Amino acid sequence: xxxxxxxxRYLVKRTGEKVFLECxxxxxxxxxxxxxxxxxxxxxxxxxxxDVKMKEKGDIPEGYSVSREKKERFxxxxxxxxxxxxxxxxxxxxxxxxxxxxxxxxxxxxxxx
Amino acid sequence: AQTVTQSQPEMSVQEAETVTLSCTYDTSxxxxxxxxxxQPPSRQMILVIRQEAYKQQNATExxxxxxxxxxxxxxxxxxxxxxxxxxxxYFCAFMKLHSKLTFGKGITLSVxx
Numbered sequence: 001x002x003x004x005x006x007x008x009r010y011l012v013k014r015t016g017e018k019v020f021l022e023c024x025x026x027x028x029x030x031x032x033x034x035x036x037x038x039x040x041x042x043x044x045x046x047x048x049x050x051d052v053k054m055k056e057k058g059d060i061p062e063g064y065s066v067s068r069e070k071k072e073r074f075x076x077x078x079x080x081x082x083x084x085x086x087x088x089x090x091x092x093x094x095x096x097x098x099x100x101x102x103x104x105x106x107x108x109x110x111x112x113x
Numbered sequence: 114a115q116t117v118t119q120s121q122p123e124m125s126v127q128e129a130e131t132v133t134l135s136c137t138y139d140t141s142x143x144x145x146x147x148x149x150x151x152q153p154p155s156r157q158m159i160l161v162i163r164q165e166a167y168k169q170q171n172a173t174e175x176x177x178x179x180x181x182x183x184x185x186x187x188x189x190x191x192x193x194x195x196x197x198x199x200x201x202x203y204f205c206a207f208m209k210l211h212s213k214l215t216f217g218k219g220i221t222l223s224v225x226x
Contacts, residue, residue, distance in 0.1 A: 033214060042217055058213060107156045
């Protein structure tokens with residue numbers, strides 16, 4: 001079974017802290033994605049990466065950065081957490097090419113206080 | 114840019130009946146993929162069904178089928194013989210080759226016993 005694992009299911013951080021959300025996949029997928037899910041807004045793409053050290057901005061990259069030093073790991077970084085970054089964060093991965101199903105992690109519920 | 118629209122925020126259906134969830138999208142691409150994902154209360158996103166745009170035949174997976182109208186840019190999901198376990202949020206998603214996965218805002222489906 002494909003597995004996408006996010007490091008935390010629940011996280012509480014203080015305003016101004018630097019926050020790291022980690023995601024690891026075990027299927028050698030080229031693509032990895034970070035989404036943010038808010039009620040009534042669906043899933044909005046923050047960043048995605050199609051290869052090691054490669055990244056592209058999604059629809060809402062402001063206040064976030066990412067790192068992909070190894071193919072299996074994709075980290076989302078909140079440089080200085082703010083209360084408006086309280087949300088559900090979902091990581092996903094997929095192959096490039098015809099078999100493009102994305103597999104998701106279980107999500108991280110982040111609360112910034 | 115691609116957009117995915119799910120205009121109904123929520124629907125309800127009686128157990129064993131059929132329900133159709135609507136989705137429209139906007140793109141200038143000719144080669145792309147469409148997906149329906151399910152997110153139950155556990156938050157784990159699960160792929161329900163996938164459609165390749167170059168295939169004219171509508172995809173079917175057991176009780177789930179789609180009505181793909183390429184010219185109208187419409188991609189609806191039909192759930193037959195609804196079951197209590199179908200209660201979830203459903204997201205329509207679009208992906209063009211070698212690019213990001215774009216989601217709609219989702220619809221909350223409740224199956225009544």
